[in-house]
Each structure stands twice: as structure tokens, then as C-alpha cells.
Amino acid sequence: MTDYVVMFPADNEAEWELGTESDHQATFDTDHEFALLLKAGGGAVIGGAGLAHSSKARTIKRGPKSNVLITEGPFAETVEQMSGFYIVTCDDYDELVEAAQILTRAHPVVEIRPVEES
Template sequence: MAKYLILIYEDEASWANAGPEDYERAMKEHTAFGENNRDVLRGGEALHPGSMGTSVRKDASGDFVVTDGAFFETKEGLGGYYLIEVDDLDQAIAVAKQVPAPYGGVEVRPVMVFS
């Protein structure tokens, strides 16, 4: 079995303008996703918008620079993730196709195993 992270990227501005019915529908869809895939799910969470993040980077002198916000300014931000455990990439993609992401899409990335 292999672990994969399904990263959910969506247009944060669309969610900022969404109404209560959009949030309710998303919660129902994610709940259904979780129920339908409970055998392979190992975790997952929603994330606050990138503007709520704090970036920590080393500058050229080796000092740390701490700034508000995400590392990158993009149209789509990382909004959440699911950790799954399946046999292979094909199964991971099949699960990823079920993830609700009305304002964007998802990325499937294998989890590195160190032994």
C-alpha cells in the first residue's frame, strides 16, 4: 500500500463570495466523499485562506524573514487535503476524481517513505 496526499486547490475569491448554500453543499459533498472512501482515508482537513498563513524563509544572509500570507500569490490557493492509502497511483487518481472542488481542482502527490 502507498500513501498519497490529495491537495485541493481552489479560487479563494470564489469562496469569499460564496453564499451559505454553497458552504452547505460543499460540506455535504465532502461528508459524502468521506463516507464513500472511508476505507482508504487516513486523514484530511480544510485550511484557512492563504492570507491567514505566515511564511518563514531564510534570506541570503541566513536570517529568517517572517511575513504574513502564503509564499506565492496565485489565483488558486491550497484549501485542504486528504491523506489516502491505496495500492497505486491509478487508485489514487480514481479517489481524487471524487473530491469536491467546484472552484478549482486537485493534485495527487505520493508521500515519501523514509526507512
């Protein structure tokens, strides 16, 4: 079995904040449907979470002369931010990609990356 990270890198925080409870529930229902479909195919969601608003983020990066720079907020200057993720374990990458298509009902972009084995 291989682990994958399923990420939502393009959700718009402002749209989410303006959404109704019904809008939010539709997203939760879509995410739940993904998890059920994946489980039915023999995979498993082993973790995941929504992320706090990007204003709560701190970005740490190497600066000139290897100095460490810490800034408030996300590194990217954009309204689109990483909003959440799943860690998924499954045998069939293609099956995961197929199941993840459901997530585009609630998330404009879904990115899947295999986790490197150490």
C-alpha cells in the same frame, strides 16, 4: 499500503467567502462522496482538513546569507491558495486518481502526491 496527500491548490478564497451555505454544502457533499468511494475501493482517508484563510498564513524562507525571513500571508501573490488536503492510505494509485476526479466538481484542481517513506 501507501500514503498520499490529496491537495486543493487552486481554490479561490474570495469565491468561497461569497458562496452561500448551499454552495458550501455542495462542496462538503462532494468531499464526502470522495471519501465513501475511496473507502468502498479499499482505501481510507486517514486525515484531512480545510485550511484557514491565507491571510492567517506566515511564510518562512531562507534569505540572503542564510538569514530567515518571515512574512505575513502566503508566499504566492495570487487569489488561488491551498485550501485543504486529505491524507489517504490505499494500495491502488490509479483507483485513488479515479476517485479524486469526483473532487473536481468542487475544486478546480486536485493534486495527488505519494508521501515519501523514510
